[in-house]
Amino acid sequence: MSDIFEEVDESLRQDKIETIWKRYRLFVYGGAALLIGAVALNEFVLHPHFAEVRAERAKAFEQATTQLADGDYTDAEAGFRELVSEESSLSPLAANFLAQTLYEGSGDAAGATEVLATSGKADGTPFERAALLKAAYAKADTVSLAELETLLGDLKEEESGLGALARELIAAKAYAEGDPARARTAYNRLKFDAAAPQGVVRRAEIALAAIPIPEETAIETPAEAAAPTEPSETTEETGQ
Template identity: 60%
Template structure:
């Protein structure tokens, strides 16, 4: 008897499932078809289009660089600006060249600095950190030492070549401000900086040879020769 009931229950369940399947089958088929169509569109339409756009931007960047090298500044600016407006991965790199175009083509150091500051930042990638450094270079003549350090922020402690270059800028600014002790301290650190390229180390050595050592400083004390008492005349035999 229990077997009969089991078979009846199973039949009812199958009938219900069959009814549900008939009801929802068009939606299931439609969903599967939409998924297949979406994958096909992405694979055969969108992906090639995206690749074509990337290739077009790369070509535009190359053409812009060539125009910049040939002093065709208006053409270069147009190419770099277009890449930046598309907000692509090449945008930070295009910003560097656009800033160079503004500076070389029209002497617009303020515009170049503002442009680089808009894309620069310590938290970004190497292009963003380099943009921040370049922006500080453009503004260095207008800033005092404290403001320059504020502009650079934590970039001066960044463990990278860009960070070492930022520290060199601070050292140069200290020298310009007449703070020879600070300048010598910074250049001495750069001589031993693991992230400083050889050219930077050499510049630091040249600067140290040119910057006077201030009297009364620890460095001056260490550099000064030790004083010795005058030798007493020897007695000569009678």
């Protein structure tokens, strides 16, 4: 599970870079220097209080991540919980780390899943979408395929690394529920999905090699369909 979460985080980093580039590239082309100057003026001159609050949150986040790395799970959990409760732009990222702290520190998978599910949004920030996907992985064994698709929402249609991971999870769940035809179709699409991370593509190839091809259903001709279904009676020959 931890390997999957690492792959989700890697896809998140790639997706976040792409999202930022798409959102701000026109400003970059039009005048990066002017934009940076305006942001600096707004942050440090017009609104010094907000800048100070953000700096304090960043410092608290850094401290919590250091505590997590050092194995100080109790203090790390307290720090991340406070950041999550503030409902700032840093909260979704803190929620991902809080779930990791709960899982690594005490093996609290249920608590970690609840944190991820609460903070996850299919149409939210990259960190919120990553949290939703991680929650879906954690719940995959205990929910139905329909419930899993509902949980993932529009994320499963997204043309991104996170979207590809969501589609892979659905393919695996379809096979687990006894629908190899749907699973093969989904894995075959992932194999040629330009947005899919290499790990997803490799696993799709492995799955396609392992999942048997369903037997084709025979198509009845009109004559076969009209034929009687009960066996005909045979006349026994009798000797004279």
